[in-house]
Amino acid sequence: xxxxxxxxxxxxxxxxxxxxxxxxxxxxxxxxxxxxxxxxxxxxxxxxxxxxxxxxxxxxxxxxxxxxxxxxxxxxxxxxxxxxxxxxxxxxxxxxxxxxxxxxxxxxxxxxxxxxxxxxxxxxxxxxxxxxxxxxxxxxxxxxxxxxxxxxxxxxxxxxxxxxxxxxxxxxxxxxxxxxxxxxxxxxxxxxxxxxxxxxxxxxxxxxxxxxxxxxxxxxxxxxxxxxxxxxxxxxxxxxxxxxxxxxxxxxxxxxxxxxxxxxxxxxxxxxxxxxxxxxxxxx
Amino acid sequence: xxxxxxxxxxxxxxxxxxxxxxxxxxxxxxxxxxxxxxxxxxxxxxxxxxxxxxxxxxxxxxxxxxxxxxxxxxxxxxxxxxxxxxxxxxxxxxxxxxxxxxxxxxxxxxxxxxxxxxxxxxxxxxxxxxxxxxxxxxxxxxxxxxxxxxxxxxxxxxxxxxxxxxxxxxxxxxxxxxxxxxxxxxxxxxxxxxxxxxxxxxxxxxxxxxxxxxxxxxxxxxxxxxxxxxxxxxxxxxxxxxxxxxxxxxxxxxxxxxxxxxxxxxxxxxxxxxxxxxxxxxxxxxxxxxxxxxxxxxxxxxxxxxxxxxxxxxxxxxxxxxxxxxxxxxxxxxxxxxxxxxxxxxxxxxxxxxxxxxxxxxxxxxxxxxxxxxxxxxxxx
Numbered sequence: 001x002x003x004x005x006x007x008x009x010x011x012x013x014x015x016x017x018x019x020x021x022x023x024x025x026x027x028x029x030x031x032x033x034x035x036x037x038x039x040x041x042x043x044x045x046x047x048x049x050x051x052x053x054x055x056x057x058x059x060x061x062x063x064x065x066x067x068x069x070x071x072x073x074x075x076x077x078x079x080x081x082x083x084x085x086x087x088x089x090x091x092x093x094x095x096x097x098x099x100x101x102x103x104x105x106x107x108x109x110x111x112x113x114x115x116x117x118x119x120x121x122x123x124x125x126x127x128x129x130x131x132x133x134x135x136x137x138x139x140x141x142x143x144x145x146x147x148x149x150x151x152x153x154x155x156x157x158x159x160x161x162x163x164x165x166x167x168x169x170x171x172x173x174x175x176x177x178x179x180x181x182x183x184x185x186x187x188x189x190x191x192x193x194x195x196x197x198x199x200x201x202x203x204x205x206x207x208x209x210x211x212x213x214x215x216x217x218x219x220x221x222x223x224x225x226x227x228x229x230x231x232x233x234x235x236x237x238x239x240x241x242x243x244x245x246x247x248x249x250x251x252x253x254x255x256x257x258x259x260x261x262x263x264x265x266x267x268x269x270x271x272x273x274x275x276x277x278x279x280x281x282x283x284x
Numbered sequence: 285x286x287x288x289x290x291x292x293x294x295x296x297x298x299x300x301x302x303x304x305x306x307x308x309x310x311x312x313x314x315x316x317x318x319x320x321x322x323x324x325x326x327x328x329x330x331x332x333x334x335x336x337x338x339x340x341x342x343x344x345x346x347x348x349x350x351x352x353x354x355x356x357x358x359x360x361x362x363x364x365x366x367x368x369x370x371x372x373x374x375x376x377x378x379x380x381x382x383x384x385x386x387x388x389x390x391x392x393x394x395x396x397x398x399x400x401x402x403x404x405x406x407x408x409x410x411x412x413x414x415x416x417x418x419x420x421x422x423x424x425x426x427x428x429x430x431x432x433x434x435x436x437x438x439x440x441x442x443x444x445x446x447x448x449x450x451x452x453x454x455x456x457x458x459x460x461x462x463x464x465x466x467x468x469x470x471x472x473x474x475x476x477x478x479x480x481x482x483x484x485x486x487x488x489x490x491x492x493x494x495x496x497x498x499x500x501x502x503x504x505x506x507x508x509x510x511x512x513x514x515x516x517x518x519x520x521x522x523x524x525x526x527x528x529x530x531x532x533x534x535x536x537x538x539x540x541x542x543x544x545x546x547x548x549x550x551x552x553x554x555x556x557x558x559x560x561x562x563x564x565x566x567x568x569x570x571x572x573x574x575x576x577x578x579x580x581x582x583x584x585x586x587x588x589x590x591x592x593x594x595x596x597x598x599x600x601x602x603x604x605x606x607x608x609x610x611x612x613x614x615x616x617x618x619x620x621x622x623x624x625x626x627x628x629x630x631x632x633x634x635x636x637x638x639x640x641x642x643x644x645x646x647x648x649x650x651x652x653x654x655x656x657x658x659x660x661x662x663x664x665x
Contacts, residue, residue, distance in 0.1 A: 169353055170386035172373045174400030174451065184399075188390045271434040 024247060031240035038235050048241040055238060058226065065206055065223040068137060072144040073202040077194055079145065080152025080201075085186070087153070088160040089168075106150040115214030118143045122215060135217030143215045144205045151204065152197035159193035294518075295328035296504065302365070304329045304487055305350065305455060310359030312345050319345040321511035322359070327455075332481050332488045334498040336534075337508035343491045346508075347457050350489065351380045364454050374403075379453040383460040385444035387432040393419070393443050394428040400451045418446040421480070438469045445480070455487040462497060474500055495535050499523070507531050528665050529579055538581040539628050540663075545574050553662055554599070555580050560623030565599035567657035572664060579663045584631040586659040589618060589645060593652050600660070602628065602653045609647055616643070620651060628653060 031049075035042025052058060083103055087096070106114060122132055122139050132138050167189065171181040187194075209224040216225065230239055291298035303326035312320040320342040327333045335343040348354045349361060352373035360369045368376055379400070387396050397418055401411045419425045422442040432440055441464070448456055461477065462470045478501060481488050492498050498505050499519045507514045507522065507530075515522060515531045526532035529540060541564065543557035548569060555564045555578060564580045572578065588594070594601070604622035611634075618630045630653060636644065645651055 164384060164386070166382045166384055166386040167388060169351075169373070170380070170382055170447075171388070171399065172353075173351055173380045174447070175374045175403035176399075177374055180403065185388060268433065271431075275434050275436045275439070 027240055028244045028247065030237065031244040033237060033240070036237070038237055038240070048237045051236075052238040052241045052245075057221075058223075058238070058242060061221050061223045061226040064137060064220065068141050068144060068212075068222065069202045069205040071141045072148055072205040073198045075141075076145050076148035076152050076201040077198045080149040080197055081156050081190065081194055083149065083153040084156025084160055085182075087157050089165075089186075103150055103153050106147040107154070109147075111208075111210040112214075114147060115143070115211040118146065118211065119214045135215055136220035139215040139217070140212050140220065140222065143211050144201075144208060147211070148201035148204050151200055152194075155193050155197045155200070156190060159190060163189060293503070295331070296326065301328055303327060304331075304364060305489070306362040307346075307350075308360050308362075310346070310349065310356045310361060312342075312349060312354060313357045318511050320349070320356075323511070323513060325506065325513070325516075327487060327489060329487055330485050331503045332478070332490065332501055334490045334492060334502035334505045335508055336492055336495060336498040336505050338493060338534075341508040342511040343508045344459060347380075347459055347489065347491045350455075351378060351457050352376050377454040378457055379448040379451055380457040381444050381448045381459065381461055383463055385432075385440050385464070387440060387443055387447070389432055392429050392431055393424060393435070396432070396443055397447045397450050400447065404451065414450055418450045422446045437465055438473065441465060441473065445477075449480070449484065449486070453486065455489060458488060458490045460492055461490060462494070463492070470497075477501065499535070505535075507534055509534075523583075525661060526581065526663070529581070529663050532581045532661070532663065536583060537629060538583055539587070541580045541582075541626075543578060543580060545570075545572055545576055545578055545662075548572060548574055552657070555662065560602055560626060562602065563599050564660060565657050566660050566662055570662045570664075572662070576664070580660050581663055582655055582660045584617065584629040585615075587628070587630045587653050587655045589620070589630050589632050589651050589653055591645065591649060591651055594654050600655050600657065603650065604628065604653065606645060606647055606649045606651055609643070609645070611643075616645070618645060618651070620653060622653070 030038065030041075032044050032046065033040075033042055034045035034047055083099075086093075087100055087103070118139075122135060126132060168181050168185055171185045172178070176184060207224065208222075209228055212222050212225055213228075216222070221229070227239055227242075230236065291301065295301045305325070305327040307323060307325040310320060310323050311318065323342075323346065325346075335346060337343045345354060349356055350363075352368070352371060352375075355370060360367060362368060364377060388399065391399070394415055397415045398411050401414060406414075415428075416425070419428055422445060424439060424442055424446065427435060427439060432443065435443065441461070445461075462473055465473060474497065477488075490498075490501060502519060504516060504518055505522050506516045509530055514534075515527045517525075522531060522535055526535065526538070529538075532538040532540075541555075541557045541560070543555040543564065545553060546556045546563070547554035548571065550569045551567065553566045553568070553570050553572075555566065557564065557580070566580070570578075593603075602620075602622045604620040606618050607621045607627065608617075608619035610617035610619075613634070615631050615633050618632065620628045620630060622628055632645070634643075638644075
């Protein structure tokens with residue numbers, strides 16, 4: 001690497017970074033704006049943060065969103081893992097190809113269609129068996145699970161396909177019955193995949209506006225729905241404050257995860273080195 | 285010598301002996317592909333039996349059927365007198381050591397070794413004691429708390445061995461046990477493996493593609509080709525008396541001369557070859573119809589090479605020109621062109637040092653080749 005780096009590459013880097021982060025920086029700066037009008041600077045202030053903490057509506061929406069995201073992530077991980085296992089480990093069964101195709105369909109289906117079809121389903125079910133009577137948290141959670149579990153299934157599927165089957169065979173050879181092998185070997189090895197599936201489902205759910213709008217009922221407003229409706233009715237700067245808080249939380253999470261991964265990587269390298277030096281000692 | 289001791293180390297010769305593993309008419313098909321084709325096999329108690337063959341010959345599939353991971357399409361498998369054909373792997377009295385070792389990455393060495401005993405519901409105190417014993421045997425006691433990724437390749441191999449042996453299986457199945465080790469470690473581990481087998485008296489069934497490994501380790505070798513056994517025998521039988529051209533070429537190398545039998549009596553055979561045009565005299569009868577087509581196989585190291593013509597000129601003589609010399613230090617391999625272009629390979633020990641920078645036999649020398657009547661083998665297929 002020379003001292004003089006290419007000016008071209010450097011400017012491309014700057015442009016790319018600016019493209020990604022300038023909007024967020026503006027948003028953060030404007031969250032400290034005193035002015036009531038979003039786009040006019042009126043001096044520094046924490047006014048909108050105070051306003052935010054007093055707004056019951058926003059807190060309700062946030063709590064609802066988190067509840068849905070938690071339930072969704074948990075159930076989607078459970079169902080998605082089972083689906084992934086069935087696809088990879090149960091050999092050939094009738095309708096496997098169909099199942100494989102159908103499990104990935106929600107990934108490419110336009111959200112509008114998913115939302116509309118789920119709404120129709122809920123209405124029909126409500127007429128037929130009286131459940132769900134009122135649309136709200138339950139229907140949104142179910143709707144989120146249907147598409148989140150597809151993502152989890154894909155993650156689990158790829159992890160399982162990459163995982164050598166001989167570990168499970170070895171456990172069986174040593175006397176483990178199939179269910180024990182699943183609990184002792186397969187699930188622990190799938191844990192990282194399940195964690196990323198859970199996190200992905202959680203974010204997908206927090207993020208979703210379209211499907212939630214379709215299947216929600218009166219009184220159940222998720223955070224994205226609330227923000228969106230605020231934008232249409234005229235934005236108040238407290239949304240900027242909320243967005244800033246979310247950005248900070250996400251940034252802290254990402255940095256912490258990155259740091260943990262780096263530490264693990266280094267530990268692993270040290271372990272390998274240790275194994276190598278031991279061998280030298282033994283053979284010497 | 286009593287009848288009993290006569291067969292002690294060669295139970296396959298004893299017509300009374302009960303085979304420990306009995307494979308009868310086993311076929312395994314995957315779709316239209318036949319991996320194992322109507323195979324019969326008897327393995328006896330305490331044997332170290334090697335299945336040897338190239339990739340895709342069906343050796344691993346057969347081993348997996350012994351372990352219970354694959355079920356035969358037809359045929360039966362008996363282990364220690366019990367029908368195991370459709371018994372799942374977790375109920376078989378055998379254990380397997382995987383080519384990849386298949387150590388559980390989320391468990392320590394100790395937990396890996398203990399896993400099989402735990403699944404059997406062995407008493408905790410006993411598990412502790414047996415695991416300790418086993419780790420001591422494979423010299424890994426100080427690594428008990430480590431995870432597999434903290435071990436070197438050789439140590440991992442020994443953990444896998446300990447884990448498979450700790451349940452005291454009636455037979456141990458080993459899939460390419462030394463395949464993942466480097467050359468030096470492999471030589472050392474070979475003997476360790478033999479010692480352990482000797483010590484415990486467990487029947488070993490080894491799958492390998494490495495003929496050297498098979499020759500050193502086994503009591504008997506089964507050479508496999510295209511889902512069938514080409515030959516089953518002791519290393520000496522396989523090397524010195526191959527039954528087919530495939531076996532002769534697979535184990536070591538052999539020079540083949542095509543010819544027809546012109547004379548076949550009880551104590552010798554004469555084979556007439558047209559290319560090179562000469563006669564071969566073999567000092568054992570083969571009872572094949574005169575005139576039928578056969579191959580005479582001679583191992584490279586059984587051929588004498590000399591610059592001057594041998595004195596007692598009889599059969600089994602060829603002369604030619606050295607086309608290639610492969611100098612290995614202890615031996616040299618000469619590729620000698622005889623008659624109309626057939627190349628004969630000869631291996632010769634380098635008993636004297638080169639004089640004046642010149643070897644006894646060198647490029648483009650005209651040399652004479654000869655061998656004993658007992659050195660060649662007549663093959664019909």
